[in-house]
Amino acid sequence: MQRQVTLAEVAREAGVSPSTVSRILTGSARVRSDKEIQVRQAIEKLSYRPNTFARGLVTGSSGSVGVLTQDIASPFYNDALSGIERGLLGSGYMPLFASGHWRQGDEEHVVQLLLRRRVDALIVLGGCLPDQELLQLATQLPVAVQGRALDLSAHGGTSIALNNREAARELVLYLLERGHRAIGHIMGRADHGDAQARLAGYKDALQEKDIPFVPSLVVQGDFLEPSGLIGMQQLLAAHPEMTAVFCSNDQMAYGARLALYRRGIRVPEDLSLVGFDDLPGSAYTTPPLTSVRQPMEELGFWLARFVLSRLTGGELEAFVPQLELKLRESVGFLRRS
Amino acid sequence: MQRQVTLAEVAREAGVSPSTVSRILTGSARVRSDKEIQVRQAIEKLSYRPNTFARGLVTGSSGSVGVLTQDIASPFYNDALSGIERGLLGSGYMPLFASGHWRQGDEEHVVQLLLRRRVDALIVLGGCLPDQELLQLATQLPVAVQGRALDLSAHGGTSIALNNREAARELVLYLLERGHRAIGHIMGRADHGDAQARLAGYKDALQEKDIPFVPSLVVQGDFLEPSGLIGMQQLLAAHPEMTAVFCSNDQMAYGARLALYRRGIRVPEDLSLVGFDDLPGSAYTTPPLTSVRQPMEELGFWLARFVLSRLTGGELEAFVPQLELKLRESVGFLRRS
DNA sequence: CTGTTAGCGCTTTCAC
């Protein structure tokens, strides 16, 4: 639109050389205080704004961290985005968010866009990029990945996966302890590692208590509400004896909850229901939903700090994510029959 | 980390001059096809990625659109972010998201950060920046604002506010038509234009039906779930005769719903409940919540297209947002007593 | 402490 004020103009206005202005801006060397005052006044007067890119061109740093998320409107990943934002706050780095929509092609495309913008580091949240590509990226810049088991440490990167399997196991054990035996499972997207891990945890728990695994008690969903509703209908039709259902995430649990409401089946009196992810809304469903909280905000914060430490050479202690069972009111005791 | 491949290296590899490579990349002039092939091979071989900033420095465009949102994890604004992302897709522009957290200071700060990054245009979602500042910004670059009544057209900007007042009026009229007379209202943040507009719509509807406005039927909330829960408790205590409650947004309606659940008050048999915003989860509450859908995704899309049209000189038809009453099951008929 | 000089990687005249 309108030509922007340049550092040279500030220098002229203040009667000093461009380098002096630059020194004041970057704090790279001491400057006589009277000149500094003049310069600051000139900056104010012209309302000068340094051009980040021009600076980046010479320093070799764009001051931005690329963040590949899957869906900018996903309630799950957005917690991590908040954490990343907080982690980068005051560091001089800005996050550059882009969505991959769980499509490998999209993800590769946006990673290219981020690299063209010379992001100084990359944070990857979920997605289906091959491990190989991530490894390759890690050779080029600091990379921090969430959601897969992958060793990036050789290249100075990191990958952190929450132990979904273990948490799912605990959750199902909790149901078993309360007397439930016929426990349905609505699974998430089959191609999704978290869905697989949660199913594995479900099986672990059954095995631990010597309950035979019944394949028809598991129905396929896609992590979205409608699939939870349909999944619950299927389970109800096939297994009237069922007393509890474990949904692979909260969104499907919401759908399942509605299916029950429609049929007048009470939660938890008639059927117990548990989810996974502990979305913000889950504490306010009726009844509040028992779920597993994943510390995504903290994780995002830590991922940001991790790449920052790679960038600035600082130290950083390891992050030990604590998955936490949120025991609420959607699970009831089953009287021994 | 690792030095990046430059255009000059590509030129050398292909045995042509840098300008030729540039011409091929930008398509600014015809080039003999054999050279083009050589260059493309060199690009492939070196896996060259053009430096967006270096280009921007000379073209005077960063290829990015700044987006000031309030909370990167807000379910409400995120729909708009999705729309913006979609609107920018394939345009060569990338969104640069930053959060203002409803704090004027934060908002001003991030706007500065965006301007330093030489965003080519700015989209502002909500927030509490003074109109004056927005006007000032609009003189510098294309600006598109959501959530306030403000005329930016003199500077080629735009501002679009959904008619919350009218929608709230219709929603409350709907309750009145179903026989409700004692209707509570849990208000959103008092300093928030939308909250004020929705309260005004509530009053409009009452007046239209000659129902006196009872101040104590309105309690203060802050748009978050806990305030809905508390607000409902207050209303219940003060107005046992109340048969319906209008919450200024869905999140507060969720909180209110839980307060009712705790007391065994049935929805909609004993009390009707309506919200505003139609969050994704609202179709899956029990019962599904009657609310007002705001076309945020479409709005975001249009805002993106608007700034794009300013940037590229294209034409764009006006956006006529349709607020839509989502009539679901949380409202019941009141028998005439 | 401060000014001069030389680029960072790219596009864009301007000649040929």
Add this chain to the structure above:
DNA sequence: GTGAAAGCGCTAACAG
């Protein structure tokens, strides 16, 4: 059609 040269706005040696 194509190359040489001149910057875009800034920082980082290099001298003083």
